[in-house]
Amino acid sequence: MQRITILIHCEDQKSIIATVTNYIASIEGNITYLDQHVDADENVFFMRLECEFNAKDWDLTSIKSHFETHLANPFNMNWEIYSQDQKPRMALFISKYDHCLYDILGRYSAGELNLEIPLIISNHEDLRSVAERFEIPFEYVPFTKEIKAQGEQQQLDLLAKYDIDFVVLARYMQIITPRIIAAYKNKIINIHHSFLPAFPGAKPYHSAFKRGVKIIGATSHYVTEELDEGPIIEQDITRVSHSHSIEDFIMKGRDLERMVLARAIKLHAERKTIVYNNKTVVFA
Amino acid sequence: MQRITILIHCEDQKSIIATVTNYIASIEGNITYLDQHVDADENVFFMRLECEFNAKDWDLTSIKSHFETHLANPFNMNWEIYSQDQKPRMALFISKYDHCLYDILGRYSAGELNLEIPLIISNHEDLRSVAERFEIPFEYVPFTKEIKAQGEQQQLDLLAKYDIDFVVLARYMQIITPRIIAAYKNKIINIHHSFLPAFPGAKPYHSAFKRGVKIIGATSHYVTEELDEGPIIEQDITRVSHSHSIEDFIMKGRDLERMVLARAIKLHAERKTIVYNNKTVVFA
Amino acid sequence: MQRITILIHCEDQKSIIATVTNYIASIEGNITYLDQHVDADENVFFMRLECEFNAKDWDLTSIKSHFETHLANPFNMNWEIYSQDQKPRMALFISKYDHCLYDILGRYSAGELNLEIPLIISNHEDLRSVAERFEIPFEYVPFTKEIKAQGEQQQLDLLAKYDIDFVVLARYMQIITPRIIAAYKNKIINIHHSFLPAFPGAKPYHSAFKRGVKIIGATSHYVTEELDEGPIIEQDITRVSHSHSIEDFIMKGRDLERMVLARAIKLHAERKTIVYNNKTVVFA
Amino acid sequence: MQRITILIHCEDQKSIIATVTNYIASIEGNITYLDQHVDADENVFFMRLECEFNAKDWDLTSIKSHFETHLANPFNMNWEIYSQDQKPRMALFISKYDHCLYDILGRYSAGELNLEIPLIISNHEDLRSVAERFEIPFEYVPFTKEIKAQGEQQQLDLLAKYDIDFVVLARYMQIITPRIIAAYKNKIINIHHSFLPAFPGAKPYHSAFKRGVKIIGATSHYVTEELDEGPIIEQDITRVSHSHSIEDFIMKGRDLERMVLARAIKLHAERKTIVYNNKTVVFA
Numbered sequence A, B, C, D: 001m002q003r004i005t006i007l008i009h010c011e012d013q014k015s016i017i018a019t020v021t022n023y024i025a026s027i028e029g030n031i032t033y034l035d036q037h038v039d040a041d042e043n044v045f046f047m048r049l050e051c052e053f054n055a056k057d058w059d060l061t062s063i064k065s066h067f068e069t070h071l072a073n074p075f076n077m078n079w080e081i082y083s084q085d086q087k088p089r090m091a092l093f094i095s096k097y098d099h100c101l102y103d104i105l106g107r108y109s110a111g112e113l114n115l116e117i118p119l120i121i122s123n124h125e126d127l128r129s130v131a132e133r134f135e136i137p138f139e140y141v142p143f144t145k146e147i148k149a150q151g152e153q154q155q156l157d158l159l160a161k162y163d164i165d166f167v168v169l170a171r172y173m174q175i176i177t178p179r180i181i182a183a184y185k186n187k188i189i190n191i192h193h194s195f196l197p198a199f200p201g202a203k204p205y206h207s208a209f210k211r212g213v214k215i216i217g218a219t220s221h222y223v224t225e226e227l228d229e230g231p232i233i234e235q236d237i238t239r240v241s242h243s244h245s246i247e248d249f250i251m252k253g254r255d256l257e258r259m260v261l262a263r264a265i266k267l268h269a270e271r272k273t274i275v276y277n278n279k280t281v282v283f284a
Helices: A016-026 A060-075 A099-109 A128-133 A145-161 A178-183 A204-211 A246-269 B016-026 B060-075 B099-109 B128-133 B145-161 B178-183 B204-211 B246-269 C016-026 C060-075 C099-109 C128-133 C145-161 C178-183 C204-211 C246-269 D016-026 D060-075 D099-109 D128-133 D145-161 D178-183 D204-211 D246-269
Strands: A002-011 A030-039 A044-053 A078-083 A089-094 A116-122 A138-140 A166-169 A188-192 A215-222 A232-239 A273-276 A279-282 B002-011 B030-039 B044-053 B078-083 B089-094 B116-122 B138-140 B166-169 B188-192 B215-222 B232-239 B273-276 B279-282 C002-011 C030-039 C044-053 C078-083 C089-094 C116-122 C138-140 C166-169 C188-192 C215-222 C232-239 C273-276 C279-282 D002-011 D030-039 D044-053 D078-083 D089-094 D116-122 D138-140 D166-169 D188-192 D215-222 D232-239 D273-276 D279-282
Touching: A002 A016, A002 A060, A002 A273, A016 A030, A016 A044, A016 A060, A016 B016, A030 B030, A044 A273, A060 A078, A089 A099, A099 A116, A099 A128, A099 A246, A099 D099, A116 A145, A128 A138, A145 A178, A166 A246, A188 A246, A204 A246, A215 A246, A215 C232, A232 A246, A232 A279, A232 C215, A246 D246, B002 B016, B002 B060, B002 B273, B016 B030, B016 B044, B016 B060, B044 B273, B060 B078, B089 B099, B099 B116, B099 B128, B099 B246, B099 C099, B116 B145, B128 B138, B145 B178, B166 B246, B188 B246, B204 B246, B215 B246, B215 D232, B232 B246, B232 B279, B232 D215, B246 C246, C002 C016, C002 C060, C002 C273, C016 C030, C016 C044, C016 C060, C016 D016, C030 D030, C044 C273, C060 C078, C089 C099, C099 C116, C099 C128, C099 C246, C116 C145, C128 C138, C145 C178, C166 C246, C188 C246, C204 C246, C215 C246, C232 C246, C232 C279, D002 D016, D002 D060, D002 D273, D016 D030, D016 D044, D016 D060, D044 D273, D060 D078, D089 D099, D099 D116, D099 D128, D099 D246, D116 D145, D128 D138, D145 D178, D166 D246, D188 D246, D204 D246, D215 D246, D232 D246, D232 D279
Parallel strands: A089 A116, A089 A166, A116 A138, A166 A188, B089 B116, B089 B166, B116 B138, B166 B188, C089 C116, C089 C166, C116 C138, C166 C188, D089 D116, D089 D166, D116 D138, D166 D188
Antiparallel strands: A002 A044, A002 A078, A030 A044, A188 A215, A215 A232, A273 A279, B002 B044, B002 B078, B030 B044, B188 B215, B215 B232, B273 B279, C002 C044, C002 C078, C030 C044, C188 C215, C215 C232, C273 C279, D002 D044, D002 D078, D030 D044, D188 D215, D215 D232, D273 D279
């Protein structure tokens, strides 16, 4: 059996679901998951569908070709069809914080993530030993304002060389350049240590402490050119009180960062997200 | 426009979704919501679908008749089609606890519940004044072991007289008889003050306190003959600590009971639940 | 037995706890609760203590006098001693939203709130019938920019006439004037329908929807002259997804508003909050 | 400065707090944390206190001796005084599941845990490479019914050899013998993959799935001779729905197990727990 995932979004029109499900029926496919969403304000239709069909009788390339001609084009769809056998290739960008790195590599080693990690890029040498401990290639790419163009090019070359599908910024402390953002549109995931839009920018735990909030949070989002303004994939929070110091906030926040980033990575890797209008549809 | 909700469950078979959505297309209907679920272990298919169509061109009675003949029977479906204009009629059974009662009547008065409350039945006179405050008919039906048959008959007569669709036990402290359970199968909702299956039966807060748990919960479920064993609709929990007394547990639990019961009522009234195999599918 | 609650904050100094607990010992009091907090950055000490003593042997007035002379003055304390028999008197300010009102009055009627509600003030007549249903005096005080001074005076007169200790804005849709804020410093509680500091000001659910957040929240805080900037008492959140419309956000938000405001009211009424530096210490 | 943590529990009596805080004052100590609890039903007093004093003027050994003679004995206290410089030594017991192991070792390597991990014991060789990756001594101790006495002795010898203070069962799949439980009373921490007391014993996720619960949980507790009946340290839950398979339950549960066990380890290592009456007082 061949198992595939189909993601669609397009203008809402009558008969889309019927047309798509008829097509699956025509290749004797079995729908194992279907979820759809209509954004009534914007009149946009979204669908995620998983199905399995007999790989002996039907070929994925010709299915894609047929789908494009007879379904995607008539409905003017944005669409993707993924084979579930094909694991996405993820690059990690890191700096000096190691807690998200340990968490991701631990999950990866424990077999929880359905993806490959062929590359870690860092602007510091500090965490090379962690990468080595988990036997992941580690590339040191210095990055400062002065050598931005050079760093950017090195990053792009490495992403190309390792055939990277998407990038995760695991507390990477440099900006990502517009050129890279454009090259990996909706494919760069960041973790920000506040419940956005509260406390964007630097030192959110300090700001949260000063404001006296009773909950702190973390937010994972796709990176866009506007800092901390990209489409949100996942958020979570934890309670704090007057009895917690800034150090406590930071320590509790590390747990949030780990969890929220891990969930966002899984959602993206399992092709459960669609970006539209600077928001995400997450078929979880 | 006529808006309807369709609930289906049946053996999983190919082409069900295509067939149903083709039918909606054939009546020029617009699907505004579709969610489906396949229980792979049991090979059962579940679907909830909302659509709207032109009431001038298509008549609900003939749609139901057509649906039964050409869709439900061939696929051997369990199915329901509800007009969204038709509000379900809910009866409340109460005893002496008033917190869930106040919460439900407050929400009802504030226009949050898309249902009618034509009847409150109690085995005590204590809360008559609350019912009167909200102008809901209150019927006193004494109920003890000795007069069980008489109480049961009175309850059944009142439910029939007021044309009740479903029953909510808002901390009603008597058992519901098998005859009533059979007459309102999967239509009687109870709130139990623990996260079932922990602490079934009487005095769950006392048991939770004694056991030293760090979370307490509440569970709303459909009533079956096995006490506290029916299909769970909704659960929630709150944290407790050593610093909380049993009285604190009870007070915190009241908030849980209110919230969990209110959510279960909404889910049921909006036809978002399907019961199968002593479990619920909740299309929330 | 006389039961009292003592709240203290002052510069952190050695021996404060020993001195206070020695004093309680000297009146043969039994400490039933003691919690303290030191703000290490600001070097401020906070304490909340509950104790009981024999009312025949010791008189509250002389205890207060002794406390002031021999403890509060030497340590330069901000302090309060409350008899637990004395219920605080709360005024509700409302406009047209009724969900928080129903929730508070339901809890009040169910005996969950250890306070008196002798007064409801509204700038609209719409909810008079709800107040009457619960037999609470309702005063209509029109309030617009044009008649601000007059409205303010009427409000102050009513608060004085009914001997009000603290005010709760249960989705009251007008600003509170600086004069009233000054007169009831740290005694006016508001509910804002977002997790502050995200989405201050008007229409936070609309802003949250537009931003595509995955959690929405509510915040209860003491009112200061800076809109939505006062000391936060309590916050909570709930998860949302792409499948929720603005109307869903608003409906889910109502539950948050109810719960968060109810908790803040209880904390304040039970003298569990101390305000310092635009933050709260909450001894919960 | 010498920083110490004092844990006390004893029969509730007047003047305990005053006596202890007077003593701290007498050694010119500064109390940086004090929390206490009275179990009113059992009439037991609990206190946790952190303070710092001048190590040049006061010596920890003589403080302990003085404390015992003049405070602990008169009040008949159970008590401990810990230097905060002295990190507890933790042994991990594991079998084949690696997710908690990776999480704990990642946190340990990231500097989040204030303890030493000098020893990992496993009844399987499978995870030796993980231990080696993090450079922790790994000891293979086979353990089956047939060789129980031998395995137990080997475990005890290793715990003694490595001077272990407390033991964490990170999904260790064998029972701990009564002799070891007695030797490490309230010092062996287990993680159970359900919200106890629901679903004790084997395969709790399968039982939870079958019951159709809407929340699943994990529980960390001290090990006693009664399986899954020991004092609960920490619990947490996550929501599930009909759409989740048993495999989803297990995957979501792994996150719970990681988090709950990590929190319990921190609480124990920071001497924030006191066990009494098969319950815990957790001064968090």
